[in-house]
Amino acid sequence: MVRRIHHVNFIVRDLDAAVALYERVLGMPVTRRDELPERGARAARFRVGESWIVLVQPTRPDGVPARYLAEHGEGFFLLSLETTSLDDALDALGAQMADGPSRRGADNWRVQDLRRERTFGAQLQFCVEERPLRS
Amino acid sequence: MVRRIHHVNFIVRDLDAAVALYERVLGMPVTRRDELPERGARAARFRVGESWIVLVQPTRPDGVPARYLAEHGEGFFLLSLETTSLDDALDALGAQMADGPSRRGADNWRVQDLRRERTFGAQLQFCVEERPLRS
Numbered sequence: 476m477v478r479r480i481h482h483v484n485f486i487v488r489d490l491d492a493a494v495a496l497y498e499r500v501l502g503m504p505v506t507r508r509d510e511l512p513e514r515g516a517r518a519a520r521f522r523v524g525e526s527w528i529v530l531v532q533p534t535r536p537d538g539v540p541a542r543y544l545a546e547h548g549e550g551f552f553l554l555s556l557e558t559t560s561l562d563d564a565l566d567a568l569g570a571q572m573a574d575g576p577s578r579r580g581a582d583n584w585r586v587q588d589l590r591r592e593r594t595f596g597a598q599l600q601f602c603v604e605e606r607p608l609r610s
Numbered sequence: 611m612v613r614r615i616h617h618v619n620f621i622v623r624d625l626d627a628a629v630a631l632y633e634r635v636l637g638m639p640v641t642r643r644d645e646l647p648e649r650g651a652r653a654a655r656f657r658v659g660e661s662w663i664v665l666v667q668p669t670r671p672d673g674v675p676a677r678y679l680a681e682h683g684e685g686f687f688l689l690s691l692e693t694t695s696l697d698d699a700l701d702a703l704g705a706q707m708a709d710g711p712s713r714r715g716a717d718n719w720r721v722q723d724l725r726r727e728r729t730f731g732a733q734l735q736f737c738v739e740e741r742p743l744r745s
Contacts, residue, residue: 503611
């Protein structure tokens with residue numbers, strides 16, 4: 476059902492500083508930047524093989540990213556797994572695993588968060604791309 | 611330089627319980643299990659596209675995984691990035707980014723940890739496969 480790691484998100488306080496470091500680690504320029512006002516974040520991402528590594532900086536204190544940063548500090552935020560259908564993935568797993576309804580992610584991504592208290596401490600998410608990826 | 615996400619590791623307290631959950635999330639049986647006595651851990655992994663998702667349970671209290679679990683709780687442990695050469699990757703980044711010398715990982719993997727205090731809270735690692743992967 477899950478076909479690939481779609482993206483891995485890391486929360487950072489200073490996006491530009493983190494981008495500079497990741498450009499050196501990955502040996503490539505940042506691929507794309509996104510403003511995500513409805514999520515309370517801005518993001519920068521790198522295409523690494525078939526996956527994205529996404530750096531996320533909170534932009535307002537009441538958003539999920541800011542609350543996660545306040546609670547956990549910088550570092551891993553979530554692992555997003557590409558599936559063919561959010562509904563089928565949730566049906567197979569049980570609806571009680573869903574953390575709220577599906578929502579729009581960056582770009583054309585639609586994501587479904589899973590309840591972190593049921594996934595051994597790691598925030599997991601399913602993801603589908605709703606139309607062909609712009610690049 | 612970095613070609614793909616080679617593996618993502620998550621620390622768990624109860625490997626069998628976590629494997630059962632991840633089998634349902636990923637829609638596949640666990641691909642492989644490894645005993646890593648020199649690391650103080652046992653692991654189970656899933657092949658997801660071109661990457662591995664690895665669950666790691668500490669097996670002795672003085673190992674790095676156990677200390678990480680004690681400090682951070684269950685959840686994300688590290689992101690391992692496949693590169694063509696550990697030496698070249700470190701040369702490009704600066705040797706002061708290395709957290710110790712390279713070491714053997716599971717299977718035929720050789721890994722080089724980076725210093726977490728320099729990577730915005732996320733433990734990053736470079737990885738090469740030293741001979742063709744057994745499957």
